[in-house]
Amino acid sequence: MFSRSFKFFLGSRLLATAAQQMILVAIGWQIYSLTGDPWDLGLVGLFQFVPAFLLTIPAGQLVDRVDRRKVMAAAMAVQFGVAFVLAWGSLGEWLHRNHILGLAIAIGIARALQMPSTQALIPSLVPIQQLARGTAVSSGVMKFAVIGGPALGGFLYVAGAQVVYGISALLLLVSVALVALIQRPAQPPAAEPVSVRSLLAGFTFVWNHKVVLGAISLDLFAVLLGGVNALMPIYAKDVLHTGPWGLGLLRSAPAIGALAMAFWLTQNPLSSRVGRKMFVAVAIYGATMLVFGLSTAFWLSMAALIIGGGADMVSVVIRLTLVQTETPDEMRGRVSAVNSTFIGASNELGDFRAGAMAGGIGAIGSVLVGGVGTLLVALLWMRWFPALAKRDRLVS
Numbered sequence: 001m002f003s004r005s006f007k008f009f010l011g012s013r014l015l016a017t018a019a020q021q022m023i024l025v026a027i028g029w030q031i032y033s034l035t036g037d038p039w040d041l042g043l044v045g046l047f048q049f050v051p052a053f054l055l056t057i058p059a060g061q062l063v064d065r066v067d068r069r070k071v072m073a074a075a076m077a078v079q080f081g082v083a084f085v086l087a088w089g090s091l092g093e094w095l096h097r098n099h100i101l102g103l104a105i106a107i108g109i110a111r112a113l114q115m116p117s118t119q120a121l122i123p124s125l126v127p128i129q130q131l132a133r134g135t136a137v138s139s140g141v142m143k144f145a146v147i148g149g150p151a152l153g154g155f156l157y158v159a160g161a162q163v164v165y166g167i168s169a170l171l172l173l174v175s176v177a178l179v180a181l182i183q184r185p186a187q188p189p190a191a192e193p194v195s196v197r198s199l200l201a202g203f204t205f206v207w208n209h210k211v212v213l214g215a216i217s218l219d220l221f222a223v224l225l226g227g228v229n230a231l232m233p234i235y236a237k238d239v240l241h242t243g244p245w246g247l248g249l250l251r252s253a254p255a256i257g258a259l260a261m262a263f264w265l266t267q268n269p270l271s272s273r274v275g276r277k278m279f280v281a282v283a284i285y286g287a288t289m290l291v292f293g294l295s296t297a298f299w300l301s302m303a304a305l306i307i308g309g310g311a312d313m314v315s316v317v318i319r320l321t322l323v324q325t326e327t328p329d330e331m332r333g334r335v336s337a338v339n340s341t342f343i344g345a346s347n348e349l350g351d352f353r354a355g356a357m358a359g360g361i362g363a364i365g366s367v368l369v370g371g372v373g374t375l376l377v378a379l380l381w382m383r384w385f386p387a388l389a390k391r392d393r394l395v396s
Contacts, residue, residue, distance in 0.1 A: 002134065005183045006125040010141045012178035013118065016076050017142050019168035019175070021149025023083055023107075025251050026157055026164040029244050030090075031100050032233040038363065040097060041230045042355020047104035048111065049349045053341060055112035060202055060337020062113075064330065068121045073179040075114030080172040082106045087165035115340030120332040123324050125182075132269050132321045132394055139316055140262030143309070146255030154248015202334030205327065212326050212335075214385030215278065215319040216342045218377065222282045222315070223346035225373035226289045230351035234363045240298045253302045254309030261310040265317055274318050275391035279378050281314035286374030293367030321394045
């Protein structure tokens, strides 16, 4: 059904995402074990967010002007370097808090390159009539990696952090090789010269297309408030009383639900009332975060995260498909960069919000405030973006 190049793309994304998740789960446990301070968990997210926020928009300009495969491969090569240094430092026992925070900056730089190049490449590898299905498959593959990566990283951490980082480096090398096997897709030459106007063209496009603006900003604030990844080391160690393996399973749980939902969506593509379904999915996501925040039972926490992950996948597929179908190909890099900036802000800045708030009112209070905030965002966005709420089909 899909081309060989798209399959190579999926394989590369699978291995690279698994490696990224393994690195993140090991970093979280390692820095919390070193300092015992929730603030440092938030700083890991902040140090990733700042370079990603500053560089993603220029990266989008780059993606629209050069071979998108090379940008994607460069991002994975940077992450290989991070994994190598982490493995070296852990093996030599000289890796400490400041080293980890410094390497978090490099991860943020890699994300600035990877996210817009990955998103802009998909429509070039999949026919437009299959884009919704291809997006669901790509998201499902990523979520599969998000399941296996943290779980594998958590179990391997028992043998030492250097083992986790070393295997991650190997996976990233293979992912770069798979990118090299992707046939170069047709890419229209950039007609507009580099300027501040062209650099900000993605923002202008999104601002003028309210359906796209509503979908991207809804995801931004929902995950910014509802994200709990930064606090999972605290929940695993102090609330649920498990070890690194428990942390790995908690990090994998949302992706289990997301993968199941992605598989269902490939067989049952969203065909009507997609706007309403997106808002319902965000509300369910917020409600599951409230359950997770109050839970002291491992099985209930896992169940809440799995359901929340499934709901989030519905929102992700709708958002990504709307962004790609509403955007002309010559601007996909820059618009994808805007989308990536919003996603990065919701993930990394959300981690910082969760960690900083946990330092003041505790981890449970931080999660509960975020869950309530997510529900309020869903209600407000339905009122502020009626065109999105009334959207019937993905392809207009």
